[in-house]
Amino acid sequence: MKNLFIFLFLIFITSPIFSQNESQQDSIMLRKIFNEALLNGKSYDWLEQLSNTIGGRLSGSLEAERAINFTKEELEKLGLDKVWLQPVMVPKWVRGVPEYAYIETTTGITSVTNICALGGSAPTPIGGLKAEVIEVQGIEDLAKFGKSNIQGKIVFYNRPMDPTKIQTFEAYGGCVDQRYSGAMEASKYGAVGVVVRSMSLKIDDEPHTGTMTYGDLPLDQRIPAAAISTQGANYLSSMLKLQPKTQFYFNQTCIAYPDVESFNVIGEITGKKYPNSYIVVGGHLDSWDLGDGSHDDGAGCVQSMEVLRLFKNLEYKPKHSIRVVLFMNEENGLRGAKKYAEVADRNKEKHIFALESDAGGFSPRGFSFDCSTEDLKQIVNWKPLFEPYLVHLFTQGGSGADVSPLKKKGNVMAGLRPDSQRYFDYHHAHTDTFDKINKRELELGGAAMASLIYLYDTYGTVNDAVK
Amino acid sequence: MKNLFIFLFLIFITSPIFSQNESQQDSIMLRKIFNEALLNGKSYDWLEQLSNTIGGRLSGSLEAERAINFTKEELEKLGLDKVWLQPVMVPKWVRGVPEYAYIETTTGITSVTNICALGGSAPTPIGGLKAEVIEVQGIEDLAKFGKSNIQGKIVFYNRPMDPTKIQTFEAYGGCVDQRYSGAMEASKYGAVGVVVRSMSLKIDDEPHTGTMTYGDLPLDQRIPAAAISTQGANYLSSMLKLQPKTQFYFNQTCIAYPDVESFNVIGEITGKKYPNSYIVVGGHLDSWDLGDGSHDDGAGCVQSMEVLRLFKNLEYKPKHSIRVVLFMNEENGLRGAKKYAEVADRNKEKHIFALESDAGGFSPRGFSFDCSTEDLKQIVNWKPLFEPYLVHLFTQGGSGADVSPLKKKGNVMAGLRPDSQRYFDYHHAHTDTFDKINKRELELGGAAMASLIYLYDTYGTVNDAVK
Numbered sequence: 001m002k003n004l005f006i007f008l009f010l011i012f013i014t015s016p017i018f019s020q021n022e023s024q025q026d027s028i029m030l031r032k033i034f035n036e037a038l039l040n041g042k043s044y045d046w047l048e049q050l051s052n053t054i055g056g057r058l059s060g061s062l063e064a065e066r067a068i069n070f071t072k073e074e075l076e077k078l079g080l081d082k083v084w085l086q087p088v089m090v091p092k093w094v095r096g097v098p099e100y101a102y103i104e105t106t107t108g109i110t111s112v113t114n115i116c117a118l119g120g121s122a123p124t125p126i127g128g129l130k131a132e133v134i135e136v137q138g139i140e141d142l143a144k145f146g147k148s149n150i151q152g153k154i155v156f157y158n159r160p161m162d163p164t165k166i167q168t169f170e171a172y173g174g175c176v177d178q179r180y181s182g183a184m185e186a187s188k189y190g191a192v193g194v195v196v197r198s199m200s201l202k203i204d205d206e207p208h209t210g211t212m213t214y215g216d217l218p219l220d221q222r223i224p225a226a227a228i229s230t231q232g233a234n235y236l237s238s239m240l241k242l243q244p245k246t247q248f249y250f251n252q253t254c255i256a257y258p259d260v261e262s263f264n265v266i267g268e269i270t271g272k273k274y275p276n277s278y279i280v281v282g283g284h285l286d287s288w289d290l291g292d293g294s295h296d297d298g299a300g301c302v303q304s305m306e307v308l309r310l311f312k313n314l315e316y317k318p319k320h321s322i323r324v325v326l327f328m329n330e331e332n333g334l335r336g337a338k339k340y341a342e343v344a345d346r347n348k349e350k351h352i353f354a355l356e357s358d359a360g361g362f363s364p365r366g367f368s369f370d371c372s373t374e375d376l377k378q379i380v381n382w383k384p385l386f387e388p389y390l391v392h393l394f395t396q397g398g399s400g401a402d403v404s405p406l407k408k409k410g411n412v413m414a415g416l417r418p419d420s421q422r423y424f425d426y427h428h429a430h431t432d433t434f435d436k437i438n439k440r441e442l443e444l445g446g447a448a449m450a451s452l453i454y455l456y457d458t459y460g461t462v463n464d465a466v467k
Numbered sequence: 468m469k470n471l472f473i474f475l476f477l478i479f480i481t482s483p484i485f486s487q488n489e490s491q492q493d494s495i496m497l498r499k500i501f502n503e504a505l506l507n508g509k510s511y512d513w514l515e516q517l518s519n520t521i522g523g524r525l526s527g528s529l530e531a532e533r534a535i536n537f538t539k540e541e542l543e544k545l546g547l548d549k550v551w552l553q554p555v556m557v558p559k560w561v562r563g564v565p566e567y568a569y570i571e572t573t574t575g576i577t578s579v580t581n582i583c584a585l586g587g588s589a590p591t592p593i594g595g596l597k598a599e600v601i602e603v604q605g606i607e608d609l610a611k612f613g614k615s616n617i618q619g620k621i622v623f624y625n626r627p628m629d630p631t632k633i634q635t636f637e638a639y640g641g642c643v644d645q646r647y648s649g650a651m652e653a654s655k656y657g658a659v660g661v662v663v664r665s666m667s668l669k670i671d672d673e674p675h676t677g678t679m680t681y682g683d684l685p686l687d688q689r690i691p692a693a694a695i696s697t698q699g700a701n702y703l704s705s706m707l708k709l710q711p712k713t714q715f716y717f718n719q720t721c722i723a724y725p726d727v728e729s730f731n732v733i734g735e736i737t738g739k740k741y742p743n744s745y746i747v748v749g750g751h752l753d754s755w756d757l758g759d760g761s762h763d764d765g766a767g768c769v770q771s772m773e774v775l776r777l778f779k780n781l782e783y784k785p786k787h788s789i790r791v792v793l794f795m796n797e798e799n800g801l802r803g804a805k806k807y808a809e810v811a812d813r814n815k816e817k818h819i820f821a822l823e824s825d826a827g828g829f830s831p832r833g834f835s836f837d838c839s840t841e842d843l844k845q846i847v848n849w850k851p852l853f854e855p856y857l858v859h860l861f862t863q864g865g866s867g868a869d870v871s872p873l874k875k876k877g878n879v880m881a882g883l884r885p886d887s888q889r890y891f892d893y894h895h896a897h898t899d900t901f902d903k904i905n906k907r908e909l910e911l912g913g914a915a916m917a918s919l920i921y922l923y924d925t926y927g928t929v930n931d932a933v934k
Contacts, residue, residue: 038630163505163907166856201907363830363886365857389633390832392859419830419886421907440630440668440888 356400366393823867833860
């Protein structure tokens with residue numbers, strides 16, 4: 001209890017005082033933001049078009065190009081001070097004809113199973129690849145089994161996401177190395193291919209793609225890699241226990257083309273007091289090609305656009321310049337994010353705060369802040385303002401892949417944290433589609449983001465407070 | 468700030484001290500509960516059977532009977548100390564053939580529109596009912612328009628749920644009087660029928676049923692009442708603006724039969740220290756007939772069953788007797804709840820705590836407590852234990868329809884508060900089906916309930932603390 005008193009005392013003496021009047025004004029502003037989002041929100045309509053009219057938007061695809069044009073046009077309609085495209089070279093990887101795979105027992109019985117190539121994977125040899133399978137629970141198992149057991153085989157990474165993690169992103173973080181580096185590492189042991197259990201907590205027939213790397217491996221050692229559905233993974237694992245010489249066949253025709261030009265889409269309301277100080281809100285415009293990328297990350301894009309629409313419609317004139325950035329190529333390269341940060345550096349633009357939404361369009365639960373403890377203390381003062389909107393979580397932690405290149409000492413990067421229970425059911429799969437979006441949940445997320453940006457614009461933090 | 472200090476001081480001096488050791492033990496117990504629910508939970512499988520094998524379970528139906536037998540058998544498999552059925556007479560109302568309705572303009576153009584009879588409604592005359600329509604924004608409008616404008620017409624209640632309410636139950640509460648009492652009141656002004664805008668925040672083609680009353684109206688004044696989808700309501704309203712003499716036709720063949728016998732399903736783990744002191748956890752086993760009642764309230768039933776399964780599997784031996792009660796007839800009579808409370812009173816059973824889950828199987832956000840401020844203060848001490856599970860909301864307020872008859876001075880009634888954004892999209896409609904349930908969200912809710920009951924059993928509150 002003594003510690004608690006000291007803690008409270010420290011809060012009281014070190015936090016900038018948040019007067020009664022300011023707090024009331026802010027309450028009113030947040031209520032206006034939420035009302036406008038829930039009554040006249042545009043994010044759901046925008047997402048409907050992005051998802052149902054355009055569809056999956058893999059970097060370098062025609063759909064990505066259409067999404068760039070569509071969002072630029074929509075931002076232009078908002079009457080922002082500036083809207084522009086920022087060129088960036090992106091990888092262009094194409095899935096080819098639908099993948100095909102089966103499990104073949106030693107007695108010759110075959111069961112077709114759902115797979116999809118991992119993003120960036122090499123194709124199988126023409127006609128496909130068939131080999132015996134060695135099941136492992138992770139990259140660290142490779143050394144245990146050794147080259148003699150792995151050579152000539154397909155490595156099957158089957159460590160599942162841990163269902164006891166309450167935040168599903170933590171469970172994802174606990175096994176995504178198998179997908180990202182699994183092929184590169186297995187190749188070093190002479191494996192001929194890799195099949196990875198889909199990163200999902202749901203047991204179903206959907207394979208989930210996602211990015212992978214070969215690192216510096218020479219071209220002839222880049223073995224093909226695919227994701228198998230969780231149901232398929234369980235079946236394959238059972239078969240291997242019954243018949244260890246069970247074989248796996250898969251065929252995929254994906255191709256990596258040379259890089260092509262693409263764009264970040266940027267819109268700005270110029271700050272009336274500190275026009276050269278920037279606050280960014282964003283999501284990534286590219287998505288995987290299987291679904292239509294409604295949750296990952298169409299939702300984050302339209303919520304970010306909505307933040308600026310809300311400010312325009314409520315006639316809020318920010319002190320700092322507020323930019324919406326729809327980043328290109330988060331999924332398989334992060335080129336858009338790197339380009340934005342590089343140009344910002346070159347132009348000596350001071351970015352004091354950036355907020356990303358890239359965790360799905362579900363009910364907002366809070367925010368995670370990549371910042372100093374001192375800054376977090378200031379931000380946590382705003383928490384009571386969010387309680388009427390059931391936004392409770394203000395934690396120190398990661399922000400988002402696209403805004404993290406903007407991180408510098410003293411500034412604050414943040415990520416929206418929506419309810420995460422359903423996210424990995426759809427993530428990178430055919431099932432990430434518009435029908436999984438609830439209009440209100442999407443709108444509440446956008447309103448929560450606008451509220452945080454309003455408060456940051458108004459009060460700043462210890463390091464950059466209104467100066 | 469002074470007030471805050473006084474507030475904190477009061478908390479410190481009045482709350483039972485929650486020692487470091489107790490808190491650690493409790494942390495460990497909650498972790499065990501959540502792990503067991505997420506790794507070996509039965510609630511999802513139970514609900515799959517209740518929803519997909521049995522289906523909608525309106526009081527007095529064959530499906531309700533099957534649900535009683537199924538849940539009793541499943542509770543018996545858990546090895547509880549007692550499992551029994553408690554007889555209760557319930558109303559039996561049958562929808563009849565599917566309803567049919569259309570809107571007819573003055574130029575004779577007809578548009579078929581989706582409706583459903585309200586639960587308990589009288590049928591239309593044979594061959595259906597066609598009349599002009601008067602649109603109102605609520606019961607209070609009836610007096611404004613008066614008998615001369617209403618006589619011989621169909622009253623169309625069109626006040627929507629307020630989208631700016633963050634908690635959707637509040638929006639529901641703000642317009643459900645139109646559905647419940649609309650027909651009874653309109654009849655007094657000579658209306659011949661009633662059509663009510665569905666209680667949903669989603670604009671779609673689904674009509675949502677729900678209970679209604681005629682009060683003491685004589686039989687010949689009981690006019691038929693139906694719900695129209697939100698899309699249909701918007702269309703009808705537009706047509707009435709263009710052509711005020713637009714007519715509405717509807718046909719429904721529903722019948723109310725005499726009451727039949729049904730049952731509450733009850734299971735008990737007898738308390739080792741206070742066997743005559745009871746804690747209840749429950750949901751309602753009946754549902755409407757349109758969907759399969761997965762969210763309302765199959766979810767609450769299987770979560771409540773799961774609470775007792777968790778205790779058995781974790782070998783937790785409660786001090787108080789813990790009962791799961793699956794109440795019959797919440798939807799159109801509350802007879803099961805009244806019966807349970809009546810029998811409890813007759814047997815002088817002391818119920819110290821009851822927790823209901825009847826707000827859908829979505830991610831648990833917290834609990835609402837119907838209790839004294841003093842008791843709430845004790846309960847709020849447990850809040851930090853729930854934070855790792857993202858359960859943040861501990862508020863004073865309503866509990867649930869089924870447990871509220873157990874409310875007495877000094878005891879505590881509570882309701883689980885899951886995320887409410889999607890609930891009214893499905894509530895009482897064809898769309899309340901098993902595919903809308905997420906396994907983890909359902910399991911997290913059950914684990915949160917078990918955790919609260921464990922803490923209540925261990926510490927009680929000021930009035931009944933372990934005595």
